[in-house]
Amino acid sequence: MNKQNCTSLIITCLFSRIRSLKKLITVFTYLLPETRLLVTPAIEAQLNERQKEILKRVVETGSVTTGWCMETLNISRDTAHRNLVDLAKSDILVSQGSGRGVIYVLRENISDSEIIR
Known part of the structure; x- marks a missing residue:
């Protein structure tokens, strides 16, 4: 077995292991209870189900x-925009960019008192 074949075999094995680990992490994510909430229960009570889904997505992907x-x-563009703007007005998300390229991310300076662990 030459060096190139050996390297190729190692890379294939590593990618296989990474895929297995990703599947395992996904399974554990669904089995483990939530250990950190993004907002206090008072704020969470004011959010609709769509806004909660939006927050989950932001936590998972960053934006x-x-x-x-x-x-x-x-949902319609207007409803989506309204939900995102409401989260921004609540100081949970901030918008970055403008126009069609705007993305919404978590506010960076959320204090520990606003986060439930």
């Missing part, structure tokens, strides 16, 4: 767009 909300939540 969310109006387009993602429209496609995933099956």
Whole structure:
């Protein structure tokens, strides 16, 4: 076995292990209870189900767009925009960019008193 074949075999094995680990992490994510809430229970009570889904997405991926909300939540552009703006007005999310390229991310300076562990 030459060096190139050996390297190729090692890479294939590593990718296989990574895929297995990703599947395992996904399974454990669903089995483990939530250990950290993003907002206090008082604020969470004010959020609708779509806004809670939006927050889950932002925590998982780092950002969310109006387009993602429209496609995933099956809502109109106006409804998606309204939900995102409401989260921004609540100081949970902040918008970055402008126009069609705007994304929404978590506010960076959420204090420990606003987070339930």
